[in-house]
Amino acid sequence: MKKHLILLFIFILSTYQPLFAQESFAKKFFRKMYLDKDSTKKSNFVVVPALASSPETGFEFGGASLFSFYTDTVRRSITRVSNLYGYASLTTKGQEKVSLNASYWEPQNTWHYTANISFYNFPFDFYGVGNNTKKANEELVDEKRTRIVITAQKLISQYFYAGLNMGGFKYYYYSGTPNQNQEFKNDPNIQDESGGSNLIAGPILTFDNRNNNTYTTKGFMLNANLNGIQGIYSNSSYTGGFLNIDYSQFFLLQKKLVLGLNAKEQSLLGGRSPFYLLPQLGNDALMRGYYTGRYRDRNLLAGQAELRYRLSERFGVVGFLGTGEVANNAFSASQLKPNYGGGLRYFFDIEKGLSIRADYGFGEKPAGESREQGFYIALGEAF
Numbered sequence: 001m002k003k004h005l006i007l008l009f010i011f012i013l014s015t016y017q018p019l020f021a022q023e024s025f026a027k028k029f030f031r032k033m034y035l036d037k038d039s040t041k042k043s044n045f046v047v048v049p050a051l052a053s054s055p056e057t058g059f060e061f062g063g064a065s066l067f068s069f070y071t072d073t074v075r076r077s078i079t080r081v082s083n084l085y086g087y088a089s090l091t092t093k094g095q096e097k098v099s100l101n102a103s104y105w106e107p108q109n110t111w112h113y114t115a116n117i118s119f120y121n122f123p124f125d126f127y128g129v130g131n132n133t134k135k136a137n138e139e140l141v142d143e144k145r146t147r148i149v150i151t152a153q154k155l156i157s158q159y160f161y162a163g164l165n166m167g168g169f170k171y172y173y174y175s176g177t178p179n180q181n182q183e184f185k186n187d188p189n190i191q192d193e194s195g196g197s198n199l200i201a202g203p204i205l206t207f208d209n210r211n212n213n214t215y216t217t218k219g220f221m222l223n224a225n226l227n228g229i230q231g232i233y234s235n236s237s238y239t240g241g242f243l244n245i246d247y248s249q250f251f252l253l254q255k256k257l258v259l260g261l262n263a264k265e266q267s268l269l270g271g272r273s274p275f276y277l278l279p280q281l282g283n284d285a286l287m288r289g290y291y292t293g294r295y296r297d298r299n300l301l302a303g304q305a306e307l308r309y310r311l312s313e314r315f316g317v318v319g320f321l322g323t324g325e326v327a328n329n330a331f332s333a334s335q336l337k338p339n340y341g342g343g344l345r346y347f348f349d350i351e352k353g354l355s356i357r358a359d360y361g362f363g364e365k366p367a368g369e370s371r372e373q374g375f376y377i378a379l380g381e382a383f
Helices: 002-020 025-035 182-186
Strands: 044-054 058-069 082-091 096-105 111-121 124-126 139-157 160-174 195-208 219-232 239-254 257-269 299-310 315-327 337-349 354-362 373-379
Touching (some): 139 182
Antiparallel strands (some): 044 058, 044 373, 082 096, 124 139, 139 160
């Protein structure tokens, strides 16, 4: 861990040394991040130290680079902003992340491509499977995962896209010595507890008439994709599927006040339930306040409403309220868990609507346990 931290520190220093050698860099950086109100469609490249936070990682330190641009710079063009995003970090809970992401919109949004390549070395706390796990059952499990996912969608008619999602991933779990993590090893609801390798492919459909894909003030987006999953290597006998449906809608209530609605449904399909494919409740975008993976099962349903108020061009505040649950078969209204909280926004690129956010979320208070809650620092809006 210390070795990686030293290497990261050296990398950041080597990256910034030639920049800070120029006397005017600090002034240019300050002006760009705090004062510049440029509204042109020129590209923007930023390389900065990164700070993030969530209940499952603690504080996260690293480096991030973001290159945002338009493929069509005509002033009144409807073309959406594209970006390339790279991220490398270490967390205070001994986790490591490396991720490269791309979102590319062709002129007039006729095609939309996305790509993600990531590697996580991610020890996490395991509590069991289901919607009512106990803090007393907490066990530490080591996870390593590598993912490559690419999507391509073509504009079929106004606001409607259809395309293909494909890729692959590999998960590996280490649950300690034979006498450790007995809950994880012996739980009958856990299958493929050592991990597995899989290829995925399937159709993806999207309706999207949002006025902006970074800071939306009005419009509607519905995305649905169904992935067929085929195990490979030692996992070659596995065949299954995964359904994901994501909905967002935005209403401009006043000039500076926006109401956002968001809902997600995920379902694992097939006769088997590989542990690494189970949907997990809670992250920095939905059900904020819940430790990711505290509750996991074959099906997930969650929704939220968020009020966003723009105090100025640079600053904003939000409040959010939501609910959700996981289930093996059918959902139950009596099993829904609460979620609420608020946060601050700082817009470092006004024209593109790019922001840094800090949120604090609260969840339920299980009997005999402290209330679920967490602090988040992240790039961009939650949805």
